[in-house]
Amino acid sequence: MNLSGSKVLVAGASGFLGGHFAKKLKDLGADVVGTTFSRAAPYPVPGVKYVTADLTRAEDCAAVCEGCDYIFMCAANTAGAAVMKATPLAHVTPNVLMNTLMLEAAHRAKVKRYLFISSGAAYPATGEVPAKEEDMFAAEPEDVYYAVAWMKRYAEILCRTYAEKIKDPMPVTVVRPSNVYGPQDKFDPAKSHVTAALIRRVAERENPMVIWGTGNDIRDLIYIDDFIDGTMAAFSNDSPFYAVNIAFGEGISVRELLIKIIEVDCFNDAKYSFDVSKPSTTPIRLLDHSKAKADLRFQAKTSLASGIKMALEWYRANLLGTWR
Incomplete structure (x- = not known):
């Protein structure tokens, strides 16, 4: 996929994944706009235009999506195990709002393709057998991730709805990462x-x-540069709806x-x-990475x-x- 000259929005550009996507897209010649919210981008990428936006507000979502060719949805409310255990609903409401409103705004703006970062934590327990893409909705998620997992699953259902179930569909790529560092x-x-x-x-x-x-x-565990490369390969797949694990494989x-x-x-x-x-x-x-290897010829290096x-x-x- 040639992104040179395209206007690409990176929602959540002050975060770990968003910051790296902003740099990668800029290196590819895209005209990159990155949203920030509670803090400025700690490691700003030269040439990226940063705008402050509250993506739980429909009007802010509409404003940042207007005129965009592609959207990378990296904005999310996240934290570690202690927060999830103490306040399991902390990530539900803001993320449901952001995911719902951004998809709606992107569709209205007629973007060419939308990327959603899901989570390997949304899978049901598969034990020592790495989870395959088709396992996502095969059973209930694990209790420790229950609220966050269903938030991610609901977002994936919305992504597929926009990609396959409505008039004037919007192509969507869903990436399910393992642990990125x-x-x-x-x-x-x-x-x-x-x-x-x-x-x-x-x-x-x-x-x-x-x-x-x-x-x-x-x-x-997958290194950030490998994750970015795998995601870019997935984003280039032209299926109307494409969901794939991006993982190291061990x-x-x-x-x-x-x-x-x-x-x-x-x-x-x-x-x-x-x-x-x-x-x-x-x-x-563990996540099975055979689909990424077969479809995208991707292997973490x-x-x-x-x-x-x-x-x-x-x-x-x-x-x-x-x-x-």
Whole structure:
């Protein structure tokens, strides 16, 4: 897909994924507009036009979608395991509003294609068998993700409705990522997910470290550059509605991940323990990436050690000492 000269909106351009998409699209020659809300873009991309918008308001959605050729919907209200456990409905209302109003505004603006970032957490439990795309609605989501998962599922149903079930349909790509990590991730202790949190704690030389949960939870981790490349390949697929997992294709436990980060950063005297009384999420979540390999010829290229090294280097150069 040639995006050079196209007007592309990145909703949520101040966030981790949105910031990287804004840079990628600008590098591809697109005329990029990025929305921000509660904070300015912390790492602004030269040449991107940033506008403040409240995407829970229909008029703001209409204004930012007007005249756009393509939309990348990266705006979302997110947080880690502790917030989801304490306030499981915290992410439901704002995200339902944003997803519903942005789809409506994009359709009215006659955009050529719309990207929605879904979540691997919306899948039902599949145990050690990686979840395939067709598993999404096969059973109830896991209790720990129940509210957030159904919010994502409802958004996917809306995406398919706009793509296939109405007059003047709007093509939509839905990407279901595994756990994305890398530079510019959410490293704030109050908001970070497990990979960013462990990278921060090792870089800061926190010693000893007490890690929430058993350490046995297993996740698939994909480096941000690989995720962006996989998503761009999916966005180029011309199916009216296209949903696909973008994942690395291998699982690693939290304990193994911590040991790998310690090893990569040569933190030889690190001490750590696991607090099983603290909340974790689901014991294992893996995504099948065979559809992306077959349809898109996509395979993540960045090894875990290389990705961790680049994330640590970026953190040290930009954020070291911020939360001491």
